[in-house]
Amino acid sequence: MLYRTAGQFKTSYKKDQALFPVRQDATLLALILGLAWIVFPFMASEFAFQTLLIPVLVYSLAALGLNILTGFAGQLSLGTGAFMGVGAYACYKMITIFPEMNLIVAVLLSGFFSSIVGVAFGLPSLRIKGFYLAIATLAAQFFLVWMFEKVGWLYNYSNTGAIQVPNIDMFGVAVAGPLASSVTKYYFVLFIVTVVTVVMINLTRGTQGRIWKATRDMDIAAELIGINLLKSKLTAFAVSSYVVGVSGALFVFLWRGAAEPNLFDISLSFRVLFIAIIGGLGSIMGNFLGAILIVALPVVLNILPELFGIEIASATVEHLNIMIIGSLIIFFLIIEPHGLARLWALIREKLIIWPFPH
């Protein structure tokens, strides 16, 4: 009886177009935001911040970026990892060249660099379609990681070839680097993720979202009703790579603390793709659900046997984890190709009419 739309009438189109036309949805969101902003930071242990909370947020944002391109605009990308790398290296260069730079500004600016690279590799998308386009993003993936390795300037010619996040202060508080506390880092990530997510919700629910979805669903028809396909696809590449780039900067600066080129290899691209698929292509919320699942699964697999007093080697757990993720992908594609987000939507539809379905 909690979930009811009865009695909630829309008297204007403005209200009908509101983000949460159903009151309970707004309540639920408030609850989640409350948990994320207030409850978790007080409850979470160091372990929880590092292995659950921060990674979930970072991966959600990366998957959200990929989802704009693949889920909304229908252009498959296998190069997300490398575009995260572009964001991370851009942020690193800005911070080392201008040490006084505000980290929020640096992180938000670094997205523009991956955006430019993304558009460059997106240019072929007008001529090359479908699976053939995957090759363009794969070319980006392998070529960029090779650049991270070979261009010394990118990692300031350090001996290890890796980039190391320095200590960064904002208003006298350490926000990144070895001195920063996990809570601060968490709030920093949460802030950026919240802002970017809101912007992406806005973009996808209006005109631009419809242009992207039309391009995805039937590009010829889209063109004949007046959509400039090149512009639509390049906008998707630009916006998507921007978000992915920002997530890459967060990935290194507020979570990993250091990065080698191979951190951004193709397995990272796939991890992000899995999150987007399992969460649901063409959904915003799905990215968060997918990230929670993918990040939490190995943690749970590690803890569960202990609870039952069984000992499993950590290598075995890792293999099991990969197997389960693979099975989950197939499972979701079979029972619900639109992922966790659609499952939630179905449950919601059922709840609205429960317990009298007719």
Added chain:
Amino acid sequence: MEFLSKIFVDPFVDMVAYPDFFLQVLWEGLVSGILYSLIALGFVLIFRSSRIFNFAQGIMVVFAALTLVGLHEMGVPAWVSVALTLVVMFGLAFTIERVVLRPLVGQPDIILFMATIGITLFLIGFGELIFGGETKVMITEQLGIPTGRMRLDVFDGYISLEEKDLTAVAAAGTLVVGLLIFLNKTRMGRAIRALGDDHQAALSVGISLQTIWVLVWFVAGIIALVTGIAWGARANVSFALEIIAYKALPVLMLGGLESISGAIIGGLAIGLLEKLFELYWGQPLLGGNTETWFAYVLALIVLLFRPQGLFGEKIIERV
């Protein structure tokens, strides 16, 4: 000017000045090219018969090799391991058809593609769970593959050929010829080819779609095993090999997803060109290791001019 000469003149001068080295490079490129072709071939077969862009083809190579070595390590004689691995590959084909393909019939291409990514992950986890994640050595000698070197005198120098590479080339060649005979001369083979053009027509031959799919995936499995043995003999057997499997993608793009001859030629071309580029341009000018990306960039450039690949048919858009 000096810079331009380094790009456009010096490499060719070197090729002519040291022809034995040039031939050696060509040979190395040819060998890896043939293996790329094989992976791509398995891929084309599956695509033609079911419109599935089978991302798992590469991992099937590793899985087959891992099963073979793993079984042998458990004490099974080498050739019995080969037979058992074939059984495993058949079981895999059967399971994939039952568990993955059948429930997903009629779904959009992209969904099926992602399902094969799921298969890829599952196989990685499953293979490592059973046979362990550590790198293994291919049982080259146990299978009776010669491991010596041959010296071939050419011009004023010589090139050195590994006998296992020669074996690989011979095996790959035999496999391709056998496959072409199978596809062109047998009823089943013709049904598979017809499937690429018209589902209904193919079904009228009287072979069920399910049977064809199991068969095609099994054939892809056999190809995977041969590729796995050949590649495992050159490197080692571990899931790091999957990076080679990704190379099948540019090969396919170059050759066109549906063309068998395209897969073979595309594979050879990429094998040769990436070796040449690496040794004559990559190492002297770019700091090396260009083989990681060359194939993809090449395929991308070709696709820009021919979006359907070198051998694919031109697409006419209709509404």
Added chain:
Amino acid sequence: MNDMTHDGYVTEDGRQIGGVMMEMKNITLRFGGVVAIKDISFDIREGEIRAIIGPNGAGKSSMLNVISGFYTPSEGEVWYQGATRPMMKPYEIARQGVARTFQNIALFEGMTVLDNVMTGRLTKMKSGLLSQAMWWGKAQAEEIVNREQVEKVIDFLEIQNIRKTPVGRLPYGLKKRVELARALAAEPKLLLLDEPMAGMNVEEKEDMSRFILDVNDEFGTTIALIEHDMGVVMDLSDRVVVMDYGKKIGDGTPEEVRNNQDVIDAYLGVAH
């Protein structure tokens, strides 16, 4: 065509038809060696319902694709609103007030009916990416103004109850109607319908005919349609072009076409 003057004519039911809106001048279309359309000329006048009919493979769809600008003719010119139409990208033609439906429904299956119809108004929406990202001022106001227009079309075509349903779940007949709604939402000057009745049952055909007449009547939209179903075409249209094997074999009012010997031989003679 006695009652026809240079500036237009009056139909039997008393509607005033205006001047020439679009004129096809000696259009020829080739695909490689195949000639799909051979030297065809005709005009479309403001406010009329113009039909192009012909047996299978006559080149009707190709003709519609030339009108819509999806194909560029190999020879000949298309005059639109008093000037030769230059080479344009398909999306630019849509901005000139030409909207269309498709023979094999080309809706955006992953979107709701409302969103599909809203895409019809994309050419009218001008707010920038930044404004949309913030969902402030212009973007939001524009969304509402256009939503009102779209709701009028939705009311007009009686699809209010399915507006939030994903298109993929709709039956065929309704999809055709949604497609018409999307085209209408663009407020086109010229509406092209590609076999609007194909695959429909009798009741759905009647509904669709009524909608086509109403659109023409209420909005004064010029309509060009290609159709297989002779009976429906004769009842609907003001003038009919008949094609066979890529050539024009008849042009005139339904009455004239019906009595044209060439047409009878080529088409009606074999009609069931």
